[in-house]
Amino acid sequence: MEDLVDGLLSGKVRSLAKAITVIENDRPGKRELLKRVYPKTGNAYLLGITGPPGAGKSTLTDKVIANLRKQGKTVGVIAVDPSSPFSGGAILGDRIRMQQHALDEGVFIRSMATRSHLGGLAKNTVDVIHLLDAAGKDVIIVETVGVGQDEVDIVRIAQTTVVVMVPGLGDSVQIAKAGVMEIADVFAINKADRDGADKLFSEIRAMLDMVKGEIKPEVFRTVAVDDVGIEELVQGIFAHGARVEESGFIEDKRARKAESELRAYLVDNIMERSLGLHIYDDVVKRVAAKEITPMDGVEELFCKLGMEKGEN
Template identity: 85%
Template sequence: MKDLVTGLLAGKVRPLAKAITVVENDRSGKRELLKEIYPRTGNAYLLGITGPPGAGKSTLTDKVISKLRQQGKTVGVIAVDPSSPFSGGAILGDRIRMQQHALDDGVFIRSMATRSHLGGLSKSAVDVMHLMDASGKDVIIIETVGVGQDEVDIVRIAKTTVVVMVPGLGDSVQIAKAGVMEIADVFAVNKADREGADKLFSEIRAMLDMIKDKDKPEIFRTVAVDDVGIDELVQGIFAHGDKVVETGLIQKKIAEKAESELRAYLLDSIMERSTTMTDYDEIVKRVADKQITPMDGVDEIFAGLGMTIKES
């Protein structure tokens, strides 16, 4: 474990890769590892890329990596794809679009399966990000699974969230809905050479015009496969990052991120204790048999854990 930490902090590839595997699979090792590296995190620029399936997130990520490398920045990428709800297996294919960077020492790409975690990310994604951060990557890009409307975990993690949209997915009511459309710090209208792109652009702008905030997300037109509009997009991303720092919003973001990490572990830990330290299965059965309500079941579990419940 000590070698792993030393190698990782020195920016070596294999220790980082092995450490990620520990974080993904091994609870006790993970605790020890994170304790060592957590104080060394917080330096990387965390960039989220999200949007519906097929919007071109991976291709866009590939082109953004190239621009960042031209600027001399090192890049870590976490590419999340869904696990099968039936077999638990996954095909992780985001990387196909990024293989031109496979031999670049300044780029580390890791594919992750959601492992049935909801929210658009894998449960371990945040900790993997910490490892990449501690290994000295300047920018860490997290590409979410293709999201529908409500998978917005990324916003609590990234400094800048790019929402990638494409023409042809729906009408203006879709644009007006809550969720993913609200979390963008920057919009990319990708496949902008296709029919409907101008309409999509103006619909997003019309939606943003209704926001009272002075700081509206910028919208960029991109054709990622042809490397069109990527320079402007990358400038727009960093401009947003600067603004977050200047306005002091960064402090709020850091606090929110810490709270969301803590919450995730808290919920996990409550769940684990409940299933191992109480008559969990028995309580489930009584709820199924309609003997008690789910809320009463929770009270019983908490009582089993020695926690008292105050009526609110």
């Protein structure tokens, strides 16, 4: 484990990759690893990129990486894809579009499957972010489909979150459904050369007008395939970061980030401990037999964990 940490901190790719596996698979030594790495974190700019399937997130990410590299920044990427609910396996294909960076030592790309455990994805991803941060990456990009609470949680801890939209995917419904208005710091309308881009643009603008106060997200148009609009988008991302920094909202954001992180751990820990209880299966059976309500079941499990429901 010492070797791994030293290697990681000195920028060894293989050590970093192995350390990520320790986190992903919850292997022994994980806690110690994080303990040693945690003090070295806090330097990277964390960027979330999210949006519906087919929006072109991976292509956009690829071009953003290229742009950041031109500026001399090193980049870490975590590309999250869903696991199959049937087999638990996954095909992780996001990096197909980023393979031009495979040989660039300033870029480290890691694919992660959502796997099945509740809360686990968020927690693991946060930890992997810490590792990339400690390994000295200037910018860390997390790319997710952005559905499900877990992924929203990841996005919540980002300094800047880009929500990618495309014309013609059932636009305004798309916006509302994704519940993305609250997490978006910057909008990218990708494939902006298509019909309906203007309509989508004004729809987003209209919705933003209804949002009160704080800092209003900027909306950019991109055609990632042709590398159009990327420069402006990247500038917009950092401009957002700077504005947050100046505005004083940064404290809110930090607190929110810390809380999200804590919350992810909390959910995961409670889940893990509860699932480990020997009465768990029995409780499930009784709920299934309608002998007790799910709420009562939870009370029983918490009771066993010594978490009595207090009077606040």
